[in-house]
Amino acid sequence: MHNGKHPATGRVRFQRTLSPEYRHLGVAVPEFARAFEPGQFVMLRSGRSLDPLLGRAFSIYRISEGAEPVLEILYKVMGKGTNYLAQLESGEPVEVLGPLGNGFAVPADERTTVLVAGGIGVPPIAALAARLSAHGSRSLHVFLGGKTSADILCAKEFEATGAALSLTTEDGSLGSIGKITDLVEPFLRSGPSYPIGVYVCGPPGLLLAVAWMTEALDIPCQVSVEASMACGFGACMGCAVQSRSTDTVATYKLVCQDGPVFDSRTLIWKRS
Amino acid sequence: MHNGKHPATGRVRFQRTLSPEYRHLGVAVPEFARAFEPGQFVMLRSGRSLDPLLGRAFSIYRISEGAEPVLEILYKVMGKGTNYLAQLESGEPVEVLGPLGNGFAVPADERTTVLVAGGIGVPPIAALAARLSAHGSRSLHVFLGGKTSADILCAKEFEATGAALSLTTEDGSLGSIGKITDLVEPFLRSGPSYPIGVYVCGPPGLLLAVAWMTEALDIPCQVSVEASMACGFGACMGCAVQSRSTDTVATYKLVCQDGPVFDSRTLIWKRS
Amino acid sequence: MSQSPDVTPQNSTVNLAVEFAGIRLKNPVLTASGTFGYAQEFAPYLDLNRLGGLIVKTITRQPRSGNPAPRVAETPAGMLNAIGLQNVGVDAFIKDKLPYLRRLAPPLIVNVAGESVEDFRELTKRLSDEPGIAGIELNISCPNVAKGLDFSTDPKLTYQVVKAAREATHLPVIPKLSPNVTDIRAIAKAAEEGGASGISLINTLLGMAIDIRTRRPKIANITGGLSGPAIRPVAVRMVWQAAHAVKVPVLGMGGIVSGEDAAEFILAGATAVAVGTANFLDPTNVIQVIDGLERYCAAHEIWHIRELVGGFLIA
């Protein structure tokens, strides 16, 4: 029964400020899994108080080895839960559940692998890039977009994998000015070698654009999706996302259990 | 308008474990009052979360001088609020409101001053003893009671004031075996010099016993009373205590505003 | 925990003024009855003239001693209270409290309670003769006294009380409704038909807590009123329902701690809001709500708070 998925009390090992809004958090978790699939996530929660009450989902960025495994995440300070996390100092406790969900599955024979990330979509994509670089017989293209340069995380790391890196910011403070999809589409149309696959994580608008574009081009695409979650492990049915199934029961899939990574063609994409 | 009573964010300076249940907490509070009357209290609250929601009342034990005033309290870990406090480490924030309420008023010409404290009633009594020792033209008698030796706080400090110190514990682990009132009553009947005054803080049973005994002996007695509080400054009317007034409006007094220190003869004492 | 970008209220030019039930308020943030004493208790901590309006502790015809202790207990993100309407009575209020209150700039709304329709009529009449009162809030929903809840859990009684008060005064009359009902819309409509100038909601939810060590109730009255952030979702829902059921303006309250919380009520349809339990956490909390609301408006380019009222979007 013990498979490393049990809830455990971790201790903050480090908390680094990457920019006014972004943090890099390391939590030492005894008996935490050392293996994970990029795209899998954890639920983090304060054990001290009933407010915030529920866990918050964060993609696993890295698990560093050592006496105890240290779970690392990159996060953006948004509302109550992430503000709470941001106040934690070394040694303070955090309740951790995971690894949860299903990660990206990259076929071994893929010749062109395209990673696309925006904002807080970077961590699982960075984890995936780190894995792929460890293999190497493929051409790896990474596209990162943000509003400003402060939203571009891990650029150096991506470069270190030997990937071809393209950057955009809406204000032009880093990379080309515009949206990252402005670069992805021309690239996909430029005749890359097949088999090809696109792997994407980021804000809803980005997922939607990439899902549409890859479907039009008939290129396989895996998306990591976000949803409001209460539990993270299939109990609350809160994290519904609309699927293309015509079966009543399968109208909605659960992001935490069926995802968070989905084949983009199993979901319905529409502007909200 | 600025009178040092404004709510302020303090930072934990130190947190010492006195026994499994008791803690000594120091909170550095910018612009906090440096003067206080023994018996006055503060409301401490977490600013991080809405649970615990309300402040908790603690008697001011000491305000130490330095670059910033450091508010010191002694507290017992009881329920949600004190458990929260006990988890705070150096540097963490605490919201502080105070000094609040009215302290003990010891007549300058008193010849015999009797201080009685049980359990978490010690801090204001220790603060009072420290003041009185600073004067010195009176005989000072301190009576401390607890269940076990772990409940006897500040014994050394009381000795240092030159007071005659009497201790009891219910299990006999320190001082004589029994209740502290077993020693107070014979002393009051032993013919101490007048004017005399009794100052008491501790659990309800102790307050009741001392209030009855001093009233029977016609000795002035000031009691520091506890009550469930929501605000600490007279706004909620939650901290009611029954007075002897026959006027409808004055049936209840507010511990936070009219007290916490009362002339014992203004209140009704009955077993609950 | 403020999430809005840091815009200092001074630099912005948000117009926060509203008219509620015919009363002009320079901002839509009032103090909830029973949580702000008679205002004087807060004078050492804040500039009372910054408030949009003041609602003071419930006044009854005769003085009331209130309930025995314990009267308050904390619950998760909330609190229970059963103060029992302790107050000095209307005569002493007029003599001792009103002179101070009427000197303050913010409009004063006096909250009254009674055990009969007659009580409400008399109190309303009595207070209308006094200068310096901008409106009367009718507390027909206090859960902590023998007669109290009764009125506002029944549309007929609600109608009768409001009508009697309406006929007794030229001042705006604002019944305060109980959330302990199956259908708040029916009660709100009855209040409107009775002649309410506006309605105020929610009063506290009836709750209870037991001390598991002593097995006794944590509140001597056994049950008490639940307030604070815990009840906010119920309050927002009821404000939204009531605002859509009646044409008179709504004063919304229940768990407001920040300017964002106030904005949520206004979006749901409240014209003005009141801060209750949060006053106990920090005596300056109500000022933080005003400043936070102004910051929120500026950050979202809302230059008149009116634009926000009922601005809730349903897909």
Next chain:
Amino acid sequence: MSQSPDVTPQNSTVNLAVEFAGIRLKNPVLTASGTFGYAQEFAPYLDLNRLGGLIVKTITRQPRSGNPAPRVAETPAGMLNAIGLQNVGVDAFIKDKLPYLRRLAPPLIVNVAGESVEDFRELTKRLSDEPGIAGIELNISCPNVAKGLDFSTDPKLTYQVVKAAREATHLPVIPKLSPNVTDIRAIAKAAEEGGASGISLINTLLGMAIDIRTRRPKIANITGGLSGPAIRPVAVRMVWQAAHAVKVPVLGMGGIVSGEDAAEFILAGATAVAVGTANFLDPTNVIQVIDGLERYCAAHEIWHIRELVGGFLIA
């Protein structure tokens, strides 16, 4: 945050067994419907056989797709949900879920909902023919579907549904009541008169939250059900009122996170309790409730949990 001295459950000899609505439970802690999936989701985390009983997600006659997203949102010490009774339907439940559930040791209570008295009758009848079911909970109080709340906010409808289900089965029938009512006692009595073997309460409080940035509801359904610690004082009050109004046993729930919380409901008059939202915080939470309750009993020298039921002392 446990306050009881550290007594390890193993060393103590507290008898936690109770009988609820004719169902023997080895301990009084069940899982609340809709918060424990079909149990299988929790198997990797805990020993399901330690539970007092299992109540599974509401089943309807036809499969239901549920509501659009977002379906959940956090609130202070609580959460809103509007799942919309997503479920596989009774046929698939019997075929795919029941075989696993009936192999588990804890008694299984199946929760059903319908849009008509007829639906409840049919579902109850259909399920009674299946082995391995200990009781039927009637969800007449779901706030998140068009027909749902209606039944349990009206004593007459409550009576009718319960009576129909009662006549359709030999199994215990346990209506689950809504807290969104003026008088829970009247509803509890109607359920008893209809033939309830026990009653279960509370379902969620109707609430709402607005995202002040987008001005849209935080729940796509606009309103949702409020659950979690925030509502515990309301739940304890209603359990106490209901337990004093009827003779049938009460299954209490609403905000239970710890063994102490469970003890509070039992003192208020509940024979058994269910853990809901807390299952989401930590999948092993329900085990902590069982262990905490046992520790509390041992520390207070309660050697049979029965001694605690209704043990609330009023001065």
